[in-house]
Amino acid sequence: xxxxxLSKKQREDLLRALRARFEKxxxxxxxxxxxxxxxxxxxxxEKLWSLSEMERTGGEPDVIAHGKKTGEYIFYDCSEESPKxxxxxxxxxxxxxxxxxxxxxxxxxxVAAAMGIELLTEEQxxxxxxxxxxxTTTSSWVKTPSAIRKLxxxxxxxxxxxxxxxxxxxxxxxxxxxxxxxRYAGSASPCAFR
Numbered sequence: 001x002x003x004x005x006l007s008k009k010q011r012e013d014l015l016r017a018l019r020a021r022f023e024k025x026x027x028x029x030x031x032x033x034x035x036x037x038x039x040x041x042x043x044x045x046e047k048l049w050s051l052s053e054m055e056r057t058g059g060e061p062d063v064i065a066h067g068k069k070t071g072e073y074i075f076y077d078c079s080e081e082s083p084k085x086x087x088x089x090x091x092x093x094x095x096x097x098x099x100x101x102x103x104x105x106x107x108x109x110x111v112a113a114a115m116g117i118e119l120l121t122e123e124q125x126x127x128x129x130x131x132x133x134x135x136t137t138t139s140s141w142v143k144t145p146s147a148i149r150k151l152x153x154x155x156x157x158x159x160x161x162x163x164x165x166x167x168x169x170x171x172x173x174x175x176x177x178x179x180x181x182x183r184y185a186g187s188a189s190p191c192a193f194r
Contacts, residue, residue, distance in 0.1 A: 004049045014052050021062050028131050029063045037063055037073050050116035057085025076128055082138040091141055108141045119143040
């Protein structure tokens with residue numbers, strides 16, 4: 001992950017966008033106050049870069065949880081559809097290297113690592129689905145357990161318009177028709193703050 005410091009204007013613009021999203025979507029973080037989140041973000045200004053990268057690629061990071069013991073504020077990507085700047089990716093480097101034709105430009109695991117964030121797990125993705133309607137026309141890669149990955153499979157999700165989501169395991173799938181996309185979370189990554 002690059003360790004990039006945002007300019008004062010970039011930091012102010014990002015905090016303004018995060019605050020507006022936070023206040024517009026209070027159902028995602030009941031009982032939390034933006035002032036406390038902002039203090040934590042300002043104390044860890046170097047970590048704002050990951051949130052900025054989520055924004056830059058079309059994501060909409062928002063606070064989803066607060067670790068009472070650790071003090072972490074956990075941000076998930078809450079864009080209605082998977083971000084345009086993170087589509088048409090293979091799941092991981094192995095999948096990318098195995099592609100013979102029409103290789104995507106990159107892979108989801110490396111893109112996430114470069115941004116200092118992580119793919120959502122299946123459980124995290126299901127939690128996001130309880131907070132709104134997401135991925136009605138797109139699909140997202142989710143972190144695939146190593147046992148499934150050893151079977152040369154990767155997991156992605158397709159959220160039906162009925163607001164339910166199905167987790168699908170696809171053997172040897174590298175990209176989905178129409179372009180695979182990725183949902184990200186900041187957990188133990190620089191998007192989580194202690």
